[in-house]
Amino acid sequence: MRLFPIPLLSHVRGLVRRAPSPRMYAVPALACTNSTISHSEEQTKEGNFEVVKSLELNEVGVLRVLTTMRDDPYLALSFLKRIEGNEGASLPSVSAYAAVVRIVCSWSLDEKLSCLFVGLIRKGDQGRGFSFADLLNAVGEAEEGDEKLAFLLLSRVSSALVKAYAEIEMFEEAVYLFREIEELRWDADAGAYVVVVQALRRKGDSEGVEKLLSKLLSLETRRRHCFFYMDFIEGLCVNEMSLEAYTLLRPLRDADILVVDGSDLAVAYSRVIRGLCNEMKLEEAESALLDMEGCGIDPDVSLYSAVMEGHRKNMSFSKALRFIVDKGAKQGKRIINPVIASSILQCCCQMGKFSEAFDQFVEFRNRNIPLDRFCYNVAFEALIKLGRVDEAIKLFRGMICEGIAPDVVNYTTLIGGCCQQGRCSEAIDLVMEMEAKGRPPDIVTFNVLVGGFVRNAQNASGILKLMEERGVKPTSVTHKMVIQGLIVAGKIDEAEALYQSLDE
């Protein structure tokens, strides 16, 4: 039952043969370069183009030229583009497109294929002079003797078309075409499934999604390879549909489908859990994690840190800390890596518990937990907030002695600390050190510095000049920092004047 008539594949089974039309194609010389093909590519192809340069080709001629381009999909595509771009002349025939599609397809350049289709969709049936059913017919026709190859080819080409529709937000058409592919019993690829789920969800058709997933899993239609499911799960997760991926994952696991090389189930779980964390679906992520552990898979610690970071970003600091402590206790092995360590330290800082944060840092160090510049940075922040800037600088020097190279952020943190204590010249020394070490200050560094100077009633024009010399452009944040600094310094009039001048 069709909701509305979109003539897509309606007569694809009717494989109609057509005699080539006597149209002529003028093939322009290579001089007008094609912007979609990179320069080096273009140059290497130049030789091949000589053959057809400035020739008048009829359709048979075009097809003959295309057969010589079988090993060069980019050349075939640009050849086609050239004919398309030829003002006033006939457009390429459906057979010419079919030939190019087959070439591109045989090289697995699915994205190029979708690209080509986007262009064709935009032209419309009238503009093309043929329908997509015609095109698919023509593509399939060439493999008439080999049913299996035709099936693979048509599955692939029609999947690319589904993706092309989705790409230009013609979701109805994408879903409609997908349904037709299902009816024809071709296999849409994982990418096509992903965009269809996306389209259905966009419509709020969760029932449709459910049906699609269960159809994919039902025994009689389940003929997919593990790779398909892996790709599908990955596609769902990167497109913020991790919950759908998780619904798919469990039955796949129970049916022992994700077992090609033993680690597939672990990889799938990792993707899903990471995806859930990215979408801040932390309860689901935690239960997926338990689920994973229940399968006897030992999760990578990075999954623990993903969940923990989620809680932290959610400002659920104690939840984050409790989570990691519980996991650590349960695992009975060391799960604290530098990422988790910095996350723990940051939770403390964000709760305002700066001395606890620093104590924790020292404890980590005593326990020989590897600490990197991220962890050190949080320790610097804690010390600075406690007003212990000297200790922060000492720790910074110690870090360098440990062989950890400081980055712009480390320097910026310390520069902020110096400014906070009114130690502006030390701040400048650090800036000079940065430049000497080839880690030049960025906009954030300068904002901190400028703000610090102004707050301490120091002349900031030198800093602004330095910024200009280094090619770092002030932003609205810079101005905000200066204005606030002036207010802190009690220079209300100057702040007001600056504010007014910025308004203009």
Next chain:
DNA sequence: ATAGGGTTAG
């Protein structure tokens, strides 16, 4: 192939 964190805006 699973990959993640820290600095401005007081």
